[in-house]
Amino acid sequence: MDNHKIMNMLxxxxxxxxxxxxxxxxxxxxxxxxxxxxxxxxxxxxxxxVAIGVNDFEALGKFALQExxxxxxxxxxxxxxxxxxxxxxGNAALRHIHVIGPSKQGAQLEGSKEFAKEFMMRHHIxxxxxxxxxxxxxxxxxxxxxxxxxxxxxxxxxLAAGKGVVIVDSPEEAFAALHEMFSGKFGAxxxxxxxxxxxxxxxLSVFALTDGKDYVILPEAKDYKRIGEGDTGPNxxxxxAVSPVPFAGKTFMRKVEERIVRxxxxxxxxxxxxYRGFIxxxxxxxxxxxxxxxxxxxxxxxxxxxxxxxxxxxxxxxFRAVAEGNIGTKTIRIRPQTAAAVMLVSGGYxxxxxxxxxxxxLENTGDCLVxxxxxxxxxxxxxxxxxxxxxxxxxxxxxxxxxxVAGRNADLIRFDGRYYRxxxxxxxxxxx
Ligand code: AMP
Ligand code: GLY
Numbered sequence: 001m002d003n004h005k006i007m008n009m010l011x012x013x014x015x016x017x018x019x020x021x022x023x024x025x026x027x028x029x030x031x032x033x034x035x036x037x038x039x040x041x042x043x044x045x046x047x048x049x050v051a052i053g054v055n056d057f058e059a060l061g062k063f064a065l066q067e068x069x070x071x072x073x074x075x076x077x078x079x080x081x082x083x084x085x086x087x088x089x090g091n092a093a094l095r096h097i098h099v100i101g102p103s104k105q106g107a108q109l110e111g112s113k114e115f116a117k118e119f120m121m122r123h124h125i126x127x128x129x130x131x132x133x134x135x136x137x138x139x140x141x142x143x144x145x146x147x148x149x150x151x152x153x154x155x156x157x158x159l160a161a162g163k164g165v166v167i168v169d170s171p172e173e174a175f176a177a178l179h180e181m182f183s184g185k186f187g188a189x190x191x192x193x194x195x196x197x198x199x200x201x202x203x204l205s206v207f208a209l210t211d212g213k214d215y216v217i218l219p220e221a222k223d224y225k226r227i228g229e230g231d232t233g234p235n236x237x238x239x240x241a242v243s244p245v246p247f248a249g250k251t252f253m254r255k256v257e258e259r260i261v262r263x264x265x266x267x268x269x270x271x272x273x274x275y276r277g278f279i280x281x282x283x284x285x286x287x288x289x290x291x292x293x294x295x296x297x298x299x300x301x302x303x304x305x306x307x308x309x310x311x312x313x314x315x316x317x318x319f320r321a322v323a324e325g326n327i328g329t330k331t332i333r334i335r336p337q338t339a340a341a342v343m344l345v346s347g348g349y350x351x352x353x354x355x356x357x358x359x360x361x362l363e364n365t366g367d368c369l370v371x372x373x374x375x376x377x378x379x380x381x382x383x384x385x386x387x388x389x390x391x392x393x394x395x396x397x398x399x400x401x402x403x404x405v406a407g408r409n410a411d412l413i414r415f416d417g418r419y420y421r422x423x424x425x426x427x428x429x430x431x432x
Contacts, residue, residue, distance in 0.1 A: 005030070005070070006029075006030055006031065006032045007030055007031060007032060007070035007071050007316070007320075008031075008032050008033045008034075008035075008067060008068055008069045008070050008071075009025055009031055009033070009034045009035070009047075009069065009070070009071050009072075009073065009316070010034075010035045010036075010037060010050075010060070010063070010064055010067070010069045010071070010072045010073070011025065011034065011035070011036045011037070011039075011043070011047070011072075011073045011075060012036075012037050012054050012060065012072065012073065012074045012075055012076070012079060012084070013036070013037075013039075013054060013074070013075025013076045014036075014038050014039055014040050014043070014054075014075075015040070015075065015076070015301050015373050015374070015386075015388070016042075016301050016302055016304070016305050016343070016371045016372065016373035016388060016390075016391045017075050017076075017298075017299050017300070017301035017302075017304040017305070018036060018039065018040070018043055018075040019040065019042040019043050019046070019305075019371040019372045019373070020304040020305045020307075020308040020309075020369075020371050020391075020393075021073065021075060021299070021304060021308065021315075022034060022036055022039075022042075022043045022046035022047055023046050023308065023369070023371070024308040024311065024315045025046070025047075025073070025315060025316055026046040026047060027314075028314045028315060028316035028317070029314065030314065030316045030317060030320065031316055033047070033048070033067070034046060034047030034048070035047055035048050035049075035050050035063075035067060035069070036048070036049050036050065037049070037050045037051075037052040037053075037054065037060060037063070038050065038051050038052060038053060038054070040372045040373070040374065040375045040376065040385065041372050041375040041376055041377045041382045041385075042370070042371060042372025042373075042375060042390075043372070044377070050063060054075075054076055054078060054079045055078060055079055055082055055084075057079070057082075057083075057084055057087040060072070060084070061087065061088065061091065061093075061094050064088075064094065064097055065093060065094070069097055070097065070098065071097065071098045071099075071100065071316075071319060071320075071323065072084075072088065072097060072098070072099045072100065072101075073100040073101070073319065074099065074100065074101030074277070074298070075298060075299070076298060077107065077110050077111070077159065077296060077297055077298050078159065079101075080101045080102060080104070080106075080107040080110075080111075080277075080297050080298065081104065081107045081108075081110065081111035081159060081297075082104070083103075083104035083107075084099065084101065085099045085101050085102060085103050085104065085106075085107075085274075085276075085277075086103055086104050089103075089274075098276075098319075098320075098323035099276070099277075100276060100277050100278075100319050100322060100323070101276070101277040101278075101297070101298070102273075102274065102275040102276065102277045102297050103273065103274040103275065105273050105274070106268060106273045106274060106275035106277075106297065107297045109279070109295040109296075109297055110159070110294075110295055110296045110297040110298075111158065111159055111297075112157050112158060112192075113132075113155045113156070113157045113158075113164075113192075113194040113294070114132045114157050114192050114194055116294065116295050117130050117132060117194055117196075118132075119267060119271075120292060122267065123263045123264065123266065123267035124263060125259065125260055125263045125264060125267070125292055126259055126260065126289065126290065126291045126292060127291060127292040127293075128153070128196040128197040128198075128199050128291065128293070129196065129197040130194055130195060130196035130197065131144040131194075131195050131196075132157075132192060132193070132194045132195075133192065133193055133195065134191065134192050135182050135190075135191045135192070138178065138179070138182055141178055141193060141195060142175055142178070144195055145171055145174045145175065145178070145195060146171060148195070148197065150168075150169050150170065150171075150198070151167050151168060151169050151198045152167070152168050152169075152170075152171070152173070152174035152177075152195065152198070153165065153166075153167050153195065153196045153197070153198050154166045154167075154168075154174060154177050154178060154181065154193055154194075154195050155193065155194040155195075155196070156181050156185075156186040156189045156190040156192075156193060157189060157190070157191065157192035157193065157194060158186070158187075158188060158189030158190070158191075158192075159189055160186040160189045160190070162235070162237060163186070163235075164181075164186050164189060164190070166181075167198070174195075178193060178195075181193050199284050199286055199291055199293070200286065201284040201285045201286040201287070201291070202222075202247060202284065202285050202427070203222070203282065203283065203284050203285075203293065204220055204221070204222050204245045204247075204248055204283055204284075204285065205220060205221050205222070205223060205280060205281070205282060205283070205300045205303050206220045206248075206253075206256055206260075206261070206280075206281040206283055207219075207220070207221075207278060207279070207280055207281070207299060207300070207303070207307060208261050208264075208265070208278070208279045208281070209277070209278055209318055209319075209322060209327065209332075210265050210268075210275060210276070210277070210278075210279060210322070210327065211275075211276050211321070211322045211323075211324075211325045211326070211327040211328075212265070212268055212269055212273075212274060212275040212276055212325070213265070213269055213325065213327075213328065214265070214326075214327050214328030215261060215265050215279075215327060216318065216327060216330060216331065216332040217253075217257060217261060217332070218278075218307055218311065218332065218334075219243045219244060219306075219307045219310040219311065219334050219339075220243060220244060220245050220248050220253070221241045221242065221243035221244075221245065221300065221303040221306050221307055222241065222242050222243075222245045222428065223238040223239075223240070223241045223300060223302060223303050224238065224239045224240045224241065224421060224424055225237075225238055225239070226239070227239065227345075227349070227350060227421075228421075229421050229422065229423040229426075230423065230426070231427070234350050234351075235350065236345070236349065236350045236387070236388070237301060237302075237350075237387070237388055238300070238301060238302045238303070238343065238388075239302075239342075239343045239345070239420070239421045239424070240302060240340070240341055240342045240343055240391075240406075240420075240421055240424030240425075241300075241302045241303050241305060241306045241339075241340070241341045241424075242306060242338065242339070242340050242341075242399065242402075242403070242424065242425050242428060243303070243306040243307055243310055243338065243339050244310075244338060245428070246399070246428050246431035246432055247285060247428070247431045248285070251288075252285065252288060252290065255289065255290050256281070256283065256290045259290065260281055260283070260290060260292060261279075261281065264279060264281070264295075265279075276322050276323065276325075277297065277298075277322070278297070278298055278299050279295065279296075279297065280295065280296035280297070280298060280299060280300050280303075281295065282294040282295070282296065301373070301388075302341045302343055302373075302388075302391050305339075305341040305369075305371045305391040305393045306339035306340065306341045306393055307339075309335075309339045309369060309393055309395050310334055310335045310337065310339050310395070311332065311333075311334060311335075312333035312334060312335050313330075313331075313332050313333045313334075317330075318330060318332065335395070336397075337395045337396055337397055337402070338395070338396060338397075338398065338399040338402045339393055339394070339395045339402060340393065340394055340396075340399065340402040340403045340405075340406045340424060340425060341371075341391045341392065341393040341394075341406060341424075342391070342392050342403075342406045342407055342410040342420050342421065342424055343373065343388050343389075343390070343391050343420060343421075344388075344389045344390045344391075344392070344410055344413060344415075344418055344419070344420045345387055345388050345389060345418075345419050345420065346374070346384055346386070346387050346388075346389055346415075346417055346418075346419075347416070347417025347418070347419060348417065349387035349388070349419070350387060353387055353417070354384075354416075354417065355374075355383070355384055355385050355386070356378065356383050356384065356385070357383060357384040357415040357416045357417065358381050358382070358383050358415060358416075359375065359381075359382045359383060359384060359389070359390070359413060359414070359415045360413070360414045360415065361412045361413045361414050362382065362413055364412040364413075365392070365409045365412055365413065366409070367394065367405055367409070368392050368393060368394045368405055368406060368409040369392070369393040369394070369395075370390060370391075370392055370393075370409070370413070371390065371391040371392075371393060372389075372390055373386060373388040373389055373390060373391055374386015374387060374388055374389050375389060375390065383415075384415055389415065389418075390413055392406045392409045392410040392413070393406060394406040394409070399425060399428065399432065400425075400432075403424060403425045406424075407420075407422060407424075
């Protein structure tokens with residue numbers, strides 16, 4: 001790839017994360033055409049949607065050849081865990097196409113909690129103490145639970161659509177949750193269960209973009225996972241986000257880089273695990289010490305909707321450096337302002353919810369960015385097509401102004417059953 005080559009890009013995914021990525025990618029002077037598979041009504045404003053599923057590697061490969069795609073950017077984890085990166089690199093006709101997203105082996109950082117835990121142990125990366133038990137070791141798992149103090153954290157080893165973590169207060173509930181996982185509640189993902197020490201602290205998300213040797217650190221973010229105000233009720237994919245995170249100061253972030261980011265990338269390199277893509281470090285701040293809760297092998301959603309607006313650098317140039325293995329020669333320019341995002345969701349979410357509700361008022365929004373998450377176009381109208389529907393992001397010198405601008409614009413977008421949290425950022429006030 002010569003340095004100033006203009007590229008054709010294929011972005012894979014269909015959520016708010018992908019709209020934010022598409023928005024940022026489309027601003028690059030290095031991009032000729034941008035396709036999104038399958039995309040949503042928002043990504044259609046930044047590029048061209050293609051009706052191919054994220055796990056249909058054969059169709060994606062064929063399309064990539066047909067449209068002379070130079071680079072594939074993978075949004076969600078599932079195709080990565082299923083080996084999309086290896087599919088391209090292992091096929092003579094597709095090998096020249098760069099994939100931003102780790103190998104199948106690298107994707108095990110997210111695809112297997114047990115793998116991630118063992119990796120962190122090998123590389124002295126701070127994480128909660130744990131035990132890992134296969135399905136034929138229920139008795140040993142119960143004995144391990146008896147040695148812990150409450151609350152108890154149980155995690156299905158494999159991908160479980162964000163639902164594989166259970167936190168309960170009594171050993172009896174822990175035994176029951178364990179038994180459910182071993183009985184197939186999460187399918188094969190629960191054939192191994194990781195049981196870990198409960199950590200008390202405040203969570204944040206840190207992101208790196210790596211070529212497997214070096215990395216740049218992207219803006220960090222805090223997301224709001226619970227459906228209800230005051231962080232109450234069931235977990236969701238994420239109801240809002242803020243970046244930067246006021247409690248993640250220089251000293252804390254230095255610890256994150258030295259003990260977590262650097263050791264992770266070093267570990268991948270030493271173990272010969274090919275990794276060109278994003279690493280998402282789900283961290284918890286325990287008395288000013290960063291500890292890893294989980295790895296993801298992709299960007300976060302809705303974190304991407306606050307991270308992208310803060311990146312001043314050309315993202316595609318950073319991708320190119322990742323593909324060429326020289327990200328170590330690059331720096332990333334980050335805007336000092338705060339970005340805040342508020343997620344509009346369908347009534348009933350995270351449980352069952354209706355789809356196909358017309359969305360009104362999109363044209364009334366101003367001084368903000370509107371990223372579509374679950375939307376579709378139907379008979380010339382934009383309608384709801386998912387639980388999380390739209391993220392409204394605002395950028396401002398003041399966090400509270402960013403939050404109020406996002407909230408004011410969120411209120412202008414209407415659909416039957418619409419819900420959003422009005423308290424995003426509530427817990428950050430004390431750090432300002
Ligand atoms: P995960 O899918 O691993 O991110 O876990 C989902 C959520 O469970 C996290 O975002 C945390 O809020 C919580 N959690 C996971 N592990 C722990 C732990 N060891 N201590 C406290 N909370 C945890
Ligand atoms: N917002 C958390 C995630 O993307 O996993």
